[in-house]
Amino acid sequence: MITPISEDQQQQVIDKSMGVLLQAGGLFQKTFKPVPVVFDLKGRAAGMYCVRKRKRWIRFNPYIFAKYFADNMENTVAHEVAHYVVDMLYGQQNIRPHGNEWVEVMKLLEVNPERTCKYDLEGVPLRVHRMFEYSCDCSQHKLGTRRHNKIERGLAQYYCKLCQQKLAFAG
Ligand SMILES: [Zn+2]
Numbered sequence: 001m002i003t004p005i006s007e008d009q010q011q012q013v014i015d016k017s018m019g020v021l022l023q024a025g026g027l028f029q030k031t032f033k034p035v036p037v038v039f040d041l042k043g044r045a046a047g048m049y050c051v052r053k054r055k056r057w058i059r060f061n062p063y064i065f066a067k068y069f070a071d072n073m074e075n076t077v078a079h080e081v082a083h084y085v086v087d088m089l090y091g092q093q094n095i096r097p098h099g100n101e102w103v104e105v106m107k108l109l110e111v112n113p114e115r116t117c118k119y120d121l122e123g124v125p126l127r128v129h130r131m132f133e134y135s136c137d138c139s140q141h142k143l144g145t146r147r148h149n150k151i152e153r154g155l156a157q158y159y160c161k162l163c164q165q166k167l168a169f170a171g
């Protein structure tokens with residue numbers, strides 16, 4: 001299993017993000033407000049640009065960065081910062097995420113506009129889909145977290161299609 005990047009490396013990533021943002025500011029003759037960078041991303045994506053209401057931030061995957069540090073510093077940082085830049089320039093709702101505007105910013109930053117990550121993720125913890133065991137009169141059933149939580153909260157009941165029995169949590 002891979003160890004996530006150190007605080008020192010996180011700082012390097014933050015500095016790099018700010019550097020790319022300054023570079024973009026120079027290219028577009030604008031002052032872009034610094035964007036918060038966090039390292040809480042898990043799963044298959046190396047980075048993610050997030051917008052919720054008026055908040056904007058960038059998430060990076062500290063495991064994938066640990067495995068391919070130089071490559072992510074070069075490509076993933078610019079990829080996500082470019083999402084922020086086009087959002088500031090055009091408004092995210094007016095463009096496609098990896099559309100021409102984004103590709104243009106990537107080219108100006110002289111970074112290859114790759115849309116998806118091509119890393120071998122061996123050793124990177126991926127999101128685990130937890131399953132819960134249920135039983136009826138005739139067999140066992142596996143339910144996902146969402147349905148299990150609904151049952152727990154009394155918001156739903158599920159029945160076996162074969163024996164019509166209500167599914168009961170088997171623990
Ligand atoms: Zn993207």
Ligand SMILES: [Zn+2]
Pocket residue numbers: 136137138139160161162163164165
């Ligand atoms: Zn049954």
